[in-house]
Amino acid sequence: xxxxxxxxxxxxxxxxxxxxxxxxxxxxxxxxxxxxxxxxxxxxxxxxxxxxxxxxxxxxxxxxxxxxxxxxxxxxxxxxxxxxxxxxxxxxxxxxxxxxxxxxxxxxxxxxxxxxxxxxxxxxxxxxxxxxxxxxxxxxxxxxxxxxxxxxxxxxxxxxxxxxxxxxxxxxxxxxxxxxxxxxxxxxxxxxxxxxxxxxxxxxxxxxxxxxxxxxxxxxxxxxxxxxxxxxxxxxxxxxxxxxxxxxxxxxxxxxxxxxxxxxxxxxxxxxxxxxxxxxxxxxxxxxxxxxxxxxxxxxxxxxxxxxxxxxxxxxxxxxxxxxxxxxxxxxxxxxxxxxxxxxxxxxxxxxxxxxxxxxxxxxxxxxxxxxxxxxxxxxxxxxxxxxxxxxxxxxxxxxxxx
Amino acid sequence: xxxxxxxxxxxxxxxxxxxxxxxxxxxxxxxxxxxxxxxxxxxxxxxxxxxxxxxxxxxxxxxxxxxxxxxxxxxxxxxxxxxxxxxxxxxxxxxxxxxxxxxxxxxxxxxxxxxxxxxxxxxxxxxxxxxxxxxxxxxxxxxxxxxxxxxxxxxxxxxxxxxxxxxxxxxxxxxxxxxxxxxxxxxxxxxxxxxxxxxxxxxxxxxxxxxxxxxxxxxxxxxxxxxxxxxxxxxxxxxxxxxxxxxxxxxxxxxxxxxxxxxxxxxxxxxxxxxxxxxxxxxxxxxxxxxxxxxxxxxxxxxxxxxxxxxxxxxxxxxxxxxxxxxxxxxxxxxxxxxxxxxxxxxxxxxxxxxxxxxxxxxxxxxxxxxxxxxxxxxxxxxxxxxxxxxxxxxxxxxxxxx
Numbered sequence: 001x002x003x004x005x006x007x008x009x010x011x012x013x014x015x016x017x018x019x020x021x022x023x024x025x026x027x028x029x030x031x032x033x034x035x036x037x038x039x040x041x042x043x044x045x046x047x048x049x050x051x052x053x054x055x056x057x058x059x060x061x062x063x064x065x066x067x068x069x070x071x072x073x074x075x076x077x078x079x080x081x082x083x084x085x086x087x088x089x090x091x092x093x094x095x096x097x098x099x100x101x102x103x104x105x106x107x108x109x110x111x112x113x114x115x116x117x118x119x120x121x122x123x124x125x126x127x128x129x130x131x132x133x134x135x136x137x138x139x140x141x142x143x144x145x146x147x148x149x150x151x152x153x154x155x156x157x158x159x160x161x162x163x164x165x166x167x168x169x170x171x172x173x174x175x176x177x178x179x180x181x182x183x184x185x186x187x188x189x190x191x192x193x194x195x196x197x198x199x200x201x202x203x204x205x206x207x208x209x210x211x212x213x214x215x216x217x218x219x220x221x222x223x224x225x226x227x228x229x230x231x232x233x234x235x236x237x238x239x240x241x242x243x244x245x246x247x248x249x250x251x252x253x254x255x256x257x258x259x260x261x262x263x264x265x266x267x268x269x270x271x272x273x274x275x276x277x278x279x280x281x282x283x284x285x286x287x288x289x290x291x292x293x294x295x296x297x298x299x300x301x302x303x304x305x306x307x308x309x310x311x312x313x314x315x316x317x318x319x320x321x322x323x324x325x326x327x328x329x330x331x332x333x334x335x336x337x338x339x340x341x342x343x344x345x346x347x348x349x350x351x352x353x354x355x356x357x358x359x360x361x362x363x364x365x366x367x368x369x370x371x372x373x374x375x376x377x378x379x380x381x382x383x384x385x386x387x388x389x390x391x392x393x394x395x396x397x398x399x400x401x402x403x
Numbered sequence: 404x405x406x407x408x409x410x411x412x413x414x415x416x417x418x419x420x421x422x423x424x425x426x427x428x429x430x431x432x433x434x435x436x437x438x439x440x441x442x443x444x445x446x447x448x449x450x451x452x453x454x455x456x457x458x459x460x461x462x463x464x465x466x467x468x469x470x471x472x473x474x475x476x477x478x479x480x481x482x483x484x485x486x487x488x489x490x491x492x493x494x495x496x497x498x499x500x501x502x503x504x505x506x507x508x509x510x511x512x513x514x515x516x517x518x519x520x521x522x523x524x525x526x527x528x529x530x531x532x533x534x535x536x537x538x539x540x541x542x543x544x545x546x547x548x549x550x551x552x553x554x555x556x557x558x559x560x561x562x563x564x565x566x567x568x569x570x571x572x573x574x575x576x577x578x579x580x581x582x583x584x585x586x587x588x589x590x591x592x593x594x595x596x597x598x599x600x601x602x603x604x605x606x607x608x609x610x611x612x613x614x615x616x617x618x619x620x621x622x623x624x625x626x627x628x629x630x631x632x633x634x635x636x637x638x639x640x641x642x643x644x645x646x647x648x649x650x651x652x653x654x655x656x657x658x659x660x661x662x663x664x665x666x667x668x669x670x671x672x673x674x675x676x677x678x679x680x681x682x683x684x685x686x687x688x689x690x691x692x693x694x695x696x697x698x699x700x701x702x703x704x705x706x707x708x709x710x711x712x713x714x715x716x717x718x719x720x721x722x723x724x725x726x727x728x729x730x731x732x733x734x735x736x737x738x739x740x741x742x743x744x745x746x747x748x749x750x751x752x753x754x755x756x757x758x759x760x761x762x763x764x765x766x767x768x769x770x771x772x773x774x775x776x777x778x779x780x781x782x783x784x785x786x787x788x789x790x791x792x793x794x795x796x797x798x799x800x801x802x803x804x805x806x
Contacts, residue, residue: 116531159576173561
């Protein structure tokens with residue numbers, strides 16, 4: 001394997017941090033950029049990571065002590081400071097730029113006008129600034145972007161979701177049938193997911209017009225907290241979000257189970273979603289870095305997920321392990337009550353990904369994270385109080401849980 | 404016809420100003436918002452409108468003197484000042500918001516990183532702020548947005564371009580065929596056109612999630628300068644751009660003819676484009692205002708164009724009228740040398756639009772605008788010096804014309 005010079009934008013976050021460590025461990029030269037927006041939003045929301053995460057300085061020091069490897073760090077807001085970004089790229093000339101620098105919580109993106117506008121401006125400008133700077137500097141950098149399965153929407157109509165592109169047939173007015181390979185028509189379910197759909201158009205244009213090499217990873221919901229690298233030292237621990245905005249469904253179930261509260265299922269729990277363990281995420285990122293697309297005008301799109309479950313099934317699995325009860329509450333999202341989901345993920349499997357399944361990994365997660373740090377839990381932060389439409393406001397959809 | 408309360412965002416611009424006057428003339432209550440970005444870019448580029456345009460204050464005073472009608476004005480940058488926009492909408496509660504508030508020149512959007520980032524940030528934030536504010540305030544406002552034919556791209560493959568949506572057939576993995584009505588897959592040719600494609604995703608989401616009523620007008624290249632209303636008084640005159648960034652192909656031909664220079668055709672001139680006269684544009688806007696979509700979760704998309712021509716044909720038409728010579732120069736754009744284009748525009752025709760054709764209107768335009776104001780022309784501003792890729796820089800694609 002050839003050592004690459006890799007810049008991880010958003011390298012302080014839940015996916016970015018373990019990815020940076022994993023790539024560093026593999027022998028790549030890794031630099032991190034972050035603006036600490038995720039930590040600031042914790043302060044804004046009064047939320048916290050269940051796991052006690054260290055400062056970037058302590059994290060990098062611990063990594064150096066454990067492995068002898070050095071990761072560089074620059075605090076830059078790539079969405080608002082194009083000039084600093086361009087300057088860094090000009091000096092670094094990275095082989096690969098991994099772009100995690102986006103606001104990534106759907107509920108947060110739906111809270112109100114401020115959060116909607118922030119999510120759109122931050123995510124679109126971050127992505128576009130990176131593409132414009134690479135183009136201007138004529139860099140050879142391969143961009144690897146973390147997208148989401150959510151851009152596809154959750155229509156259940158007998159079609160397996162392909163990897164980004166859909167083969168369709170168009171009847172011409174000359175009675176001929178014209179086959180075309182199009183970007184899968186997106187149907188995002190939140191402002192956050194919408195920004196990832198818009199990112200796709202940015203990638204499509206810069207791949208076509210400027211022949212940039214871009215890989216877009218449409219990721220499922222990530223579960224798990226630790227990777228081989230973050231387990232090396234407590235100071236390297238990854239974040240675990242359980243609040244109503246940033247905590248994904250599985251984390252909130254584990255947290256509820258750990259504090260002896262019923263698992264709150266939104267609606268019927270018939271929503272099917274795609275999942276992947278954080279350890280598999282960092283493996284996928286390494287595989288994406290090693291397998292850039294040709295400079296052929298087309299974005300490489302991969303589905304980064306390993307299994308699908310309904311929310312109801314998840315609750316049952318967690319309940320089986322923990323003996324927690326299950327309670328159904330109103331669904332704050334504007335979505336179908338029930339949907340099927342079949343997803344093609346053959347590229348990563350063919351590249352050698354060996355998935356960790358929920359059934360095998362969930363017990364560890366429960367004991368090593370949720371139970372171990374349960375005393376740090378702010379119980380009132382668990383319910384989702386962001387709603388999808390103005391008619392659901394004001395007031396909470398779900399009552400906060402009693403402490 | 405019921406009088407409506409209409410806000411025209413970008414009402415100082417080339418399409419916005421005559422639209423505001425036309426709607427005011429029809430008896431609607433009209434308010435204008437503008438940030439004068441277009442006038443500032445003139446200063447930045449050292450360009451000017453061939454026609455001497457008055458200040459907004461003089462324009463509104465002249466309108467009042469000529470017609471007795473009052474148009475309100477607020478200077479707000481809707482892309483960067485969400486709070487001011489929300490405040491204005493809360494007090495105005497418009498029935499209709501016409502959104503022209505975007506940077507609209509493809510060559511300008513390709514000049515360099517600054518112009519690319521500005522175009523993306525301005526256009527996306529302007530559109531999104533409007534949608535977020537309407538949603539937050541629970542207004543009933545119908546949004547009418549000026550999009551572009553350019554979002555469709557110019558693939559020539561036997562399919563007439565429909566009005567926004569494309570009927571396709573998808574083969575399922577269960578051997579069934581699934582018909583779907585999808586947003587026409589976009590293939591924008593510049594950063595500017597890309598922002599209009601991204602706007603479509605914003606509209607799709609807010610129509611679906613918040614049931615906003617939105618009409619998106621995919622407009623062809625506008626030609627002509629004056630409308631019935633802007634002709635009423637010299638102080639009401641509309642702008643005429645002939646510079647390489649903002650001047651569209653026909654204006655630059657007319658300008659070249661007026662100063663005795665050969666008409667410069669980019670490449671072979673085999674590019675087919677859609678056109679519409681500014682007088683027809685304002686009629687289309689009035690028709691769109693009168694015919695809002697249902698609150699059915701779907702954006703209403705109309706093609707706002709009346710005829711198609713190749714650039715070569717245009718040059719021949721202008722040459723026939725003016726005796727100008729024709730010269731072929733390099734094409735700065737990254738596009739096919741030749742393409743066909745057939746466009747469905749049946750909705751506006753069925754609503755009563757009676758198009759002004761190039762053949763009948765071009766002589767007036769030549770005499771009343773290009774010849775009359777030829778002495779104000781800055782000859783060195785006519786060539787397009789913006790290029791589509793970094794490999795074409797630095798240096799000019801076309802030599803500036805000798806004065």
